[in-house]
Amino acid sequence: MPESLIAKWSTRFGGAERTFEPIIGSIGRQRLVDAGHQIVDAEVPAKSCSLLLEGFAARYRILSNGRRQISALHVPGDFVDLHDFLLARTTQNVVTLSPCRLAMIDHETLRITSSRHPQLTQLLWADTLVDAEMAREWLVAMGRRSALGRLAHLICELCVRLKVAGRARQMTFPLPLTQTDLADTLGLSVVHVNRVLKILRTQRLILLEDHSVTVLDWCELKQLAEFDASYLGFGDLELVRAENAILA
């Protein structure tokens, strides 16, 4: 069951769970894949969409000089390749960054379900709108924030997204990315990511152990990142604030 998708959509659109049912019914088989597995290959047109149920995945592109840039991170509850459903093909690939569980939905099935349930179509559409908004927010970070601010911003975003997806306890959430992955996400070098991570750790803003992050001081981190969660489309999102209040 795609609890994380339901949790995300409930948070975003209110509890109209009835509307979500058709998509759940459309899910075909599930797949378990290892870390480092290509979910989407730009060369190969897909016949089905993948809904991420468990694990992390990254949309990326490699340039001819060998440098990689990750343009999106996917967490449980995210559709990984809605793009290929409506458009010819992507130029970017998607890999798993950890072992993942995927729910597969045939394009054909989705097409039928979507045409029968216009409301569902709007949900999916809205999901891609938020994806776009996230990309634009990353763009702002890449263009006009320092390395430290960028990293802090990413951590804030992931904290909120994972919390909504039900994958965080208190202020702790999994972060299976290697520092290389982080570097390719933030547009930095591995070396610099290491240094900037160290700053966040020594400032006691975060705790990092065994690929899991604990935010020690949400207010400070948020301020440093100049983070405003509203672009994630979850409304005012009292939950994180409330959660943090408990900790504080």
Next chain:
Amino acid sequence: MPESLIAKWSTRFGGAERTFEPIIGSIGRQRLVDAGHQIVDAEVPAKSCSLLLEGFAARYRILSNGRRQISALHVPGDFVDLHDFLLARTTQNVVTLSPCRLAMIDHETLRITSSRHPQLTQLLWADTLVDAEMAREWLVAMGRRSALGRLAHLICELCVRLKVAGRARQMTFPLPLTQTDLADTLGLSVVHVNRVLKILRTQRLILLEDHSVTVLDWCELKQLAEFDASYLGFGDLELVRAENAILA
């Protein structure tokens, strides 16, 4: 009449012009606005969507240190704020970068039209998917390309988009952005944009006069930018190549 939208969608989806009619019928009044006018204000929820018919607009955000980052450029045929139609509100604003003509579509009208014409919904959805893809491609440029490559890439993209929108003659197209606008688009300083522009000019890759760009050597520029137009969703896009062959 939104010729540029029709041109764009025809190029992207083939000549199913019948499908486009409902959206054209939904257009209410038109607006003429000056350069520098706020089309979308993140604070003010909108009651209608804007389709850009003429001119350039930019989606942007200003950080607390006063630095601005443009996250999307809109050209004729682009919907400027579909986002606000489905989701609560944006965190980013949209300004006109030149005098613009806008077609307004009431949210209510769009809602009705969209529910009556599922195919149209898919077109709009696909449009936002391409928007997202563009943002991700910019992200790759911001993270992993040099200032020169980034600028070249932007020029390539605009060339193709404007050509499809019917706003380019041969390899010449309007670029009303100031160097400050370009800097905020590319995540650079004005000074550096100036220097990099100079390189493209002295290399005789482009000609720049009176805010209009002429690509002198498409092949060189494309190679420098490592530009692959397929992310724009126009298929193989023979038109530009053909056009260039005439020039060559």
Next chain:
DNA sequence: CGTAGTGTTGAGGTCATTCAATAGTGGTGG
């Protein structure tokens, strides 16, 4: 005719990069 916005160029400074070296980890095979 002053002012504001834009474009251009030089000089010096900084943030992040590359290169390089070391250490820890887990997995594999002898």
Next chain:
DNA sequence: CCACCACTATTGAATGACCTCAACACTACG
């Protein structure tokens, strides 16, 4: 069980891409 390898994390030193500061020219505009 240990040697070996690949991957990851960490830190120092030197280099470089791009930034900031600053000055000046040009245009449009009231």
